[in-house]
Amino acid sequence: MQGHGYAQPVKRPPHPAWLVFLRVLFVATAVLSFGLLTWVLPLRLAVVTRKSLDWGLFAAVLAADILSVVLVGEDPSDDLSTPGGNLGMALLLGALAAGVVYYLVADIRHFQALRQAYAGAPGVPGTSGYGYPQAPAPFAATTGGHTPVPGPGPVAGPPIPHTPLPQPPSATPPPPQRPAPARIDQVRAELDELSDYLRKHDGHHDGSHEGGR
Structure with missing residues (x-):
């Protein structure tokens, strides 16, 4: 079984300042030559884009330049x-006007698309120093790792009955509480009343018994 292979690395686009310099240079070459070197614009574009x-546009512009030079050279006036x-x-x-406009538009679009492809490529480091938006590196793009899947949890068994542990007896019993003095006086008064009652009852019972004799 064959894999998908490795993706082609995305080439880093040139610095924007360098691209602007090249555009100005090639356009100035075509304009200052009065259109005789217009063919350098599509040639530069064809070398970059490889389309x-x-x-085909390079061949057409080159043929138009050659034909225009021949017509102008044969004019006796x-x-x-x-x-x-005139022709x-x-x-x-x-050819000069059309070549300049097409070259600038096509060159700008080509490098914009290349910059976006480079910024979105996996594993590309930060490009903030080159004037490009910094794209976040995708998570585990090339490691080939697998996301761990959590397994089933432990199986719950039958509930275990909970037996309360016996509490140990207190080491020292609490000291007895002494009755309050008021309580003692009350108990003493009740005992005195009970003694008086018993004496009265015993005296009454003895008197009744003697009278019966």
């Missing part, structure tokens, strides 16, 4: 007043 469309001279100049300036 068949850009290579000094002010290019012949139809051939050559129109073709030269038109």
Whole structure:
């Protein structure tokens, strides 16, 4: 069984300041040459993007420049007043204007897409120092690890009855409480009353017994 293989590393795009410098340089070369070097714009774009469309545009612009130079060179007048001279100049300036606009738009879009692809690539370090948005590294992108799955918990057994432990007896009994003096006096008064009652009862009983004799 074969795996998916390794993804191609995303190439870091050039610094934006360097890209601006190259655009200004190539556009200035085409403009200062009055359109004779317009073909360098699609050539630069085709080398960067490697698209068949850009290579076809490079061939078309190169052919237009060559044809315009031939028409202008065959014009016998000094002010290019012949139809051939006018056609050559129109073709030269038109290719220049169209080439500059297309080169700038296509070059900016290409490097914007490349910058976004680089920022979203896995394992890319922070790019804040290069003027690019810093993309967070995805969690475990290339480690190939697996997320641990929690297993089943322990099986609960039958409940164990809880037997309360006997409390040990107190080491020292509490000291007896002494009755209050008021309580003692009350008990003494009750005992005195009871003694008087018994004496009266005993005397009454003896008197009744003697009278009966």
